[in-house]
Each structure stands twice: as structure tokens, then as C-alpha cells.
Amino acid sequence: MEVRYRTVIEQSPLSIHVFSPDGTSLLANASWDELWNLEEGEEPEGYNIFDDEQLHATGLIPHIEEGVAGEAVTPRPLLYDPAETGRGGEPRWLQPFVYPVKDEGQRVREVTLIIEDVTERKRLEEELAYRANHDPLTGLPNRILFLERLGAALERAGRRDEAGNGAGNGAGNGADKVAVLFTDLDNFKYVNDSLGHRAGDELLIQVAGRLRGCSRSGDTVARLGGDEFVVLLEEVGSLADAVAAAEGLARELDAPFDLDGREVFATTSTGIVFGGPGEAGGSEAEGLLSSADTAMYRAKEGGKDRHAAYEVGMRARASERLGLEADLRRALEREEFVLRYQPEVDLRSGRTVGVEALVRWQHPERGLVPPSEFVPLAEETGLIVPIGRWVLGEACHKARALRGRLPGGVGGAGEVPPTIFVNLSARQFRHRGLVEEVTEALREAGLEPEALALEITESAVMGDPPEAVVTLRGLKALGVGLAVDDFGTGYSSMNYLKRFPVDHLKVDRSFVAGLGRSREDEAIVSGVVGLAHALGLGVIAEGVETESQLARLQEMGCETAQGYHFAEPLPGEALLEWLATDRERLRS
Ligand code: C2E
Ligand code: MG
Ligand code: MG
DSSP, X not given: OOHHHXXXXXXXXXXXXXXXXXXXXXXXXXXXXXXXXXXXXXXXXXXBGGGXXXXXXXXXXXXXXXXXXXXXXXXXXXXXXXXXGTOOSXXXXXEEEEEEEEOTTSOEEEEEEEEEEOHHHHHHHHHHHHHHHBOTTTOOBOHHHHHHHHHHHHHHHXXXXXXXXXXXXXXXXXXXXXXEEEEEESSHHHHHHHHOHHHHHHHHHHHHHHHHHHSOTTOEEEEEETTEEEEEEEXXXXXXXXXXXXXXHHHHTTSOEEETTEEEOOOEEEEEEEESTTSTTOSOHHHHHHHHHHHHHHHHHTTSSEEEEOOTTHHHHHHHHHHHHHHHHHHHHTTOEEEEEEEEEETTTOOEEEEEEEEEEEETTTEEEOGXXXXXXXXXXXTHHHHHHXXXXXXXXXXXXXXXXXXXXXXXXXXXXXXXXXXXXXXXXXOTTHHHHHHHHHHHHTOOGGGEEEEEEHHHHHTSHHHHHHHHHHHHHHTOEEEEEEETSSOOOHHHHHHSOOOEEEEOHHHHHTTTTOHHHHHHHHHHHHHHHHTTOEEEEOOOOSHHHHHHHHHHTOOEEOXXXXXXXXXXXXXXXXXXXXXXXXXX
């Protein structure tokens, strides 16, 4: 071989070995020795390529034989693990090229074997493929991989179904369907906004860990983005099984998360869809996922922290919902909201000591729409913040007007005009500008803070107790009253009552409804009354409808009640009349 070529070969980063067709070595370069971890000159005298154990271990020999037979070959990269031949080093990916060199008579004179170490390139390719299929934050499969696995699972379910039908005996054990759980965190935005993105990321990582931890080995847990997670359940027998899995999942997330020393609770809303031949969700991956999404929205609408199963027709309602959202925005611009006022009566004196402002939507076609039909959506879209601002302003004006027009007037006849109670949704409570907004509403209406009380539900407060305490203290510092609404339906952690500066508990009307009928409800109501008094708080019973409920409440020592038994939520004018006749009613 010419000297200049020899130099090129010897210095090449590629591992090169030239040998004669019988396998006798003619030339090997330094890279070759390096590749096989050989000392220089370690190759034995009379080395024959066909006797090389390491080459045998790579699976290269058949390709070399092809080269000897006169074929140039470029096989796919081979994985070579040096451990197989007792040599040290990491497994490597090798890309071989085999070139026969022929003479004029087309006889193979020598064969050149070139090997490129492509381990790095392979690793990079794998890394890119992994990244394309996984969420970098949590390491979970992403939407692409999830849909791929869902597609494959549906195909398998379809085949089991056919096999089952063909045999005429139904499918094996019956557990042959596919279910998707679509889970969305209820308070993620809040964690992100108030505790920062790092805490948000940390929460997602911990949620991912718990979901993975509680899923069966064949199931796929994926993150679709944001705070949306999906779980693919295979070989599910019935919707009930899928529901049980969703419940297990929610339980797993029940315990508080530790975000840098802060305890944060995360509830979830989960949509469940059952798929496979003949099932509501159908047999198509994209469609199934979007049905699960729709069901998840239904769970959110239902009040969050719950699950909902997909039903045919839900999608139509989902598009209705979009229409409703647009309507709601317009309603805000056109000021189509109105307030009703429900009296809260002191059971000892019979006087109206409070008035709860309750919002309604005066819809141009649908008439008066109750809050249950638009507040959850307003809450979800954030529209509740401007709507709530309007409610607060309107309620403060009303309260101020009452003071001027009541027979006694402010301070007149020694009577204290009723406090106005305004509901705050969880979203409003977490809204950063809340304290300023309340200050502004009071100032603008010229109302003293003592005349206003804000109602907050337990769950709004429990999303992040430390943050809630800060907000509650801020409100308290203004001088406004604070009430826990629907008490008993949320966390009911007695623990927080000591720490939270609240003034009133409103016993949820579901318990009041059970008075005289359910011993449990009796025990709960009397327990709440006792608890409130022990902590120096006022109690207001909601939803009192009958004389006998009223009597029981009085026996229990409950001092304030509200409900249809006294009055429904009244328009402003009717409220004035009610208050004007308050004293007369009492006398009669
Ligand atoms: P809530 O704060 O617990 O209000 C009490 C609900 O019970 C009111 O329903 C009221 O009309 C109803 N109610 C009162 N007495 C009785 C009774 O004797 N029997 C029965 N069955 N029901 C009675 P409404 O007005 O439909 O409001 C429902 C919920 O909507 C409220 O529950 C509150 O959570 C929310 N809401 C109402 N107004 C607002 C608002 O301005 N802002 C926010 N964020 N939420 C509001
Ligand atoms: Mg209320
Ligand atoms: Mg309530």
C-alpha cells in the first residue's frame, strides 16, 4: 500500500481493518485497537478475523462473509456489549461498512472493514425521540405518546371484541374495555399565581409522582400540558371499575402537598370515558380523549373536587356552555345582573339583623337566571371577578341607601341597621386585589365597614391556609365581618377556625333540612352551634323552611336564621317594605 494512503488510514478516526479473503490481517489502524480496547501490537501473530471473539460477539461475521463473497454491505448499526467477551467498557453502537476490493478478473483480493462508533449519535437520537414523546417537567408521556398508546389499546380492545364475537361466547373475563380518566387540578392557577411558578412546577411534579405511584403497571399516566393529566386504563370491565379508579386517584391526592414547607391542598376534577366497540366514547383515540375532556368540564361545572362520566349528548351541552360564556361577557357589559336580598332574622328579638345579597342574571330571553346556572362557569372563566366587583358595589350602595331610608335611620331609635352579607367565590377570594376592591366599594358607597360582612366557603379558604389567613386578616383589618358559608359541607376542619379570624358560621341548609328527621343532622347542627359559641362566633342557620325547624334551632340556642320560612330573596323595594314592617311583625 502506498505510504501516503497508509498515513491517512492510520490517522483516521474510523476504525479500519484490511484483511485478505481468508481472514488474514493485512492492516489495522490505531482507532481499531482503541475500539476493541487492545494494547498496541496485542493482536497475536497470525491474527485471523474469523477467529476474533469480539467480532463474533458483535454479530458482524455474516456481513464480513458477504464482503468476502464480493458484496459491499452497510448493515444497520449493531449494539456491542464488551461484557459479553469479558472485556471492560460500556456497550457501544457500531456502524460497520464492508468493502471488497477486487482485481480485474473480479476476484476479491482484500476486504476493508470500516467501523464508525455511533454511540453518541444514537444516544442523541434516542434523547430526541424521548423528548418528542415526554413531558420534560414530570418525565411523563406527553399527548403524542398518550394518543399512540390509546390508539394501540383501542385496537387491542377491538380485536378482543371480534375474537369474542367470533367464538360466540363474549370476551374472556369481560375486562376488555378501555377507559380514560382526564384529571385537572382545581386550584393550580392559584398556586402558580400566589406561590410562584417554581411552587407550581413542584406541585405538578408531586402530583405526577402520586398518579404514577397509584396506577397499575400496564396503565399509562400522561401529562397533556398545564395542570391536565390523563390516565389510560386497559382491560377494564365496567364503568364502575373506571369510577373506582378515579376515586382511588382522588384519594391519592387528598393528603396535603409540601411545597417548600408550605402545606397546599390540591383537589381535582376528573372526566371519565369508557371506550371500545359499542361504548359511549367510541373507538377512536382523539375522540375518546376529547370526550374525557368534556366530562372533566362537567365535573368542574358540578362544583369541582369530583368526577363525572361522559354521556352521549354532553358535547352538545359543552358547546352550549361556550355560548353561555359569550352571553355572560355581554351580560357584564350590559349590566344585566340584579340583586335579591334575603333577610336574616334574630331568633330572640325577631329583628332583621342581616341581609344576604344574592345575584341573579336578568337574561333578555331566559328571564331571571339563578346563580347555580352561571356562577360556576363565571368562576371557572374568571368572569366572577368583575361580576363580584359589581355585586359588591351594588350591595354596598343598597346598604347605604337602607340606612338613610329606614324609619330609624342610622343610629335612629337606637337601632342598628342590618348588616349586608355578600358572597365571595373562591376565585374572588384568591384575587390579589380583593382587599383594595372592598376598601374602594365601601369608600365609594360611603358605607362604614361594620355594615358589611363577606361570606366565604370553607373550600375557598382551605386551598392554601397560610395565604388565606393573610387575606382574611387584611379584610378583618378593614373592619368588615367574615362568615364561613355552607359550613359543614367542605373540609370542616375545626382546626382552622381557631386560626381564621371569622365572625359567623352559616350552617348549610342541607343539615337544617334534616332537623326533626335525621339524628345525624340534628347532631351536626347542635354541634356547630356549640362549637361556634365556644369560639365566640355567631351562628346563622340557612334554609329554614318550617316552623318545626325553627323551633329546634331555638332549642339548640341558634341565634340567627334565614330561609323561606321568613322570606325569600326579595327585590330591593320589597326588602324596604319588609324592613319597615319588621317591628310590626314582631309586635303581632
Ligand atoms: P348561598 O350563599 O348558600 O345562598 C343561599 C341560597 O339558599 C340562596 O340560593 C337562597 O336563595 C337559598 N335559600 C334561602 N332560603 C332557602 C330555603 O328556605 N330553602 C331553600 N331550599 N333554599 C333557600 P341562590 O340565591 O340560588 O344562590 C345560590 C348560591 O349561589 C349561593 O349559595 C352562593 O353560593 C351563590 N351566589 C349567590 N349570589 C352570589 C354572588 O353574588 N357572588 C357569588 N360569588 N356567589 C353567589
Ligand atoms: Mg351565602
Ligand atoms: Mg350557604
